[in-house]
Amino acid sequence: MTSRSTPTTPTTSTTPTAAGRGGPRAQAAGVAFAFLVVMLGATLPTPLYPLYEADLGFGQATVTLVFAAYAVGVLAALLLLGRASDALGRRRLLLVAVAVSALSTLLFVTTPDLSGLYLGRVLSGLSAGIATTTGTVYLVELAPEGGQARASLLATVVNMTGLGLGPPLAGLVSELAPAPLVTAYVAHLGLLALAVPALLLAREVVVAPGASLRPERPSVAAEARAVFVPASLAAFAAFAALGLVTGATAGILGQVLGVSDRAAVGFVVLTLFAASAVAQVGLRGVATRTALTSGCLVLVLGAAVLAAALLAESVAVLVAALAVIGVGQALAFRAGTAAITAAAPAAERARTVTSFFLVAYLAISLPVVLLGAASLRWGLRDATLGFAAGVALIALASFVAQVVVERRSTSGPRG
Known part of the structure; x- marks a missing residue:
């Protein structure tokens, strides 16, 4: 999954190379729909x-x-295709994301074995990584003068809504329709087919025609390093929690809480993404520094409530935990992105922000793999309790690092 706010609004002049077929709102709606449908497939x-x-x-x-x-697919998209839409065009690359998402979904239908699952998930991550980068910038560029901030917020909400809708859609369709491992994917293919004409409503935009597509090595600007450490720790905690929810909630509900209904699993997972989307909108006015520290503390609270849900074997408490984690994720990630963007000089901003996202998406994969390994020895409940404790400790470490950085910046040089 991908959850990304736009680090900056584009400052490079854009060149429309193909006219759209709709007005400004129709163009934005078409891009938003395609973006949402690709992200929906990531959690299906x-x-x-x-x-x-x-x-x-x-x-x-x-x-x-x-x-x-x-996460392998997302990281490949970030590292190899981060600048591709500048040279090839936003609409063209978003159409590629739709096509790769369709290929991923077809693999789940036609190759329902372990190799198909692995390859399908890699392609799903690749499509989501392309869509997140391209769709977010595309929506900002299509916005009228003065509307870039609202477009950036729209992109974040579309991202989280798409991720949130995947599980309940798959859960409901698989419970109500025959062939549960086929029908949900067929429904997604239908939505992807609709995304193509929706995208064709929008005009094409190329920022740097003929630019080199050679990947740039991520790095962290010296000016941003003090901010990068606490912000990255916060992002790591937030995305590790996201990885737990999307990768292990079905197992937790089934093995620990005795809930096997797939529609129920889908709506429980939706809780986190819905809370994140609502928090992105409702708390957008919170200052960056306050949001980052508060996000860490909210993540600690969410981890504690998650542990309580496991110990009490309560679905209601689990839903509350996911809602709290969703709010913490929204605060920590938005503020971390903003803080790093502000601290990095323009010439090194893209590389620094890419490094930040690499940390976040590594957090989606590595901790949840450790959870799976730990569950073999200690069982899923105890392994998840340890996972929750780890998320809380990392979030606390980020909070402490922020306090240290703040004290150093306010005390200034001595002598």
């Missing part, structure tokens, strides 16, 4: 993992590896 398999476990005979540890394959 979440409530279906128990079915794969039963059909293919693997356990929670393998589920976490399959889930982590998604």
Whole structure:
């Protein structure tokens, strides 16, 4: 999954190379719809993992590896294709994201074995990584003068809404329709087919025609290093929690809380993404420094409530925990992105922000894989309790690092 706010509004002049077929609102709506449908596919398999476990005979540890394959695709998109839409065009690359998402979904239908799951998840991550980068900037560029901030917020909400809608859609369709490992994916393919004409409403935009597509090595600007450490720790905690929810919630509900209904799994997962989207809108006025520190503390609270849900074996408390984690994720990630963007000089901003996202998406995969390995020895409940404690400790470390950085910046040089 991908959750990304626009670090900056584009400052480079853009060149329309193909006219759109709709007015400004229709163009933005078409891009937003395509963006949402691609992101929806990223979380579609979440409530279906128990079915794969039963059909293919693997356990929670393998589920976490399959889930982590998604992060491989996202990281590949960030590292290899981060600048591609500048040279090739926003609409063209977003159409590529739709096509790759369709290929991923077709793999889940036609190759329902372990190799198909791994490759499908890698392609799903690749499509989501392309869509997040391209769709976010595209919406900002299509906005009227003075509307870039609202467009950036819209992109974030579309991103989180798409991720949130995948699990309940798959859960409902798989419970109500025949062939549960096919029908949800067929529904997604139908939405992707609609995304193509929706995208054709928008004009094409090329920022740097003929520019080199050679990947740039991520780095952190010297001016941003003091901010980068606490912000990255906060992002790591937030995205590790996201990885837990999307990669292991079905297992937690089924094995620990005794809930096997796939629609219920989908709506429980939706809680986190809905809370994040609402917090992005409702708390957008909170200052960056306050949001970053508050986000860390809210993540600590969310981890504590998650532990309480496991110990009490309560679905209601689990839903409350996911809502709290969603708010903490929204605060910490938005503020971390803003802080790093502000601290890095323009010439090194893109590389620095890319490094920040690499940390975040590594957090989606590595911790949840460790969770799967730990569950083999200690069971899923105890492994998740340890995971929650780890998220809380990392968030606290970010909070302490922020306090140290703030004290150093206010005390100034001595002598």
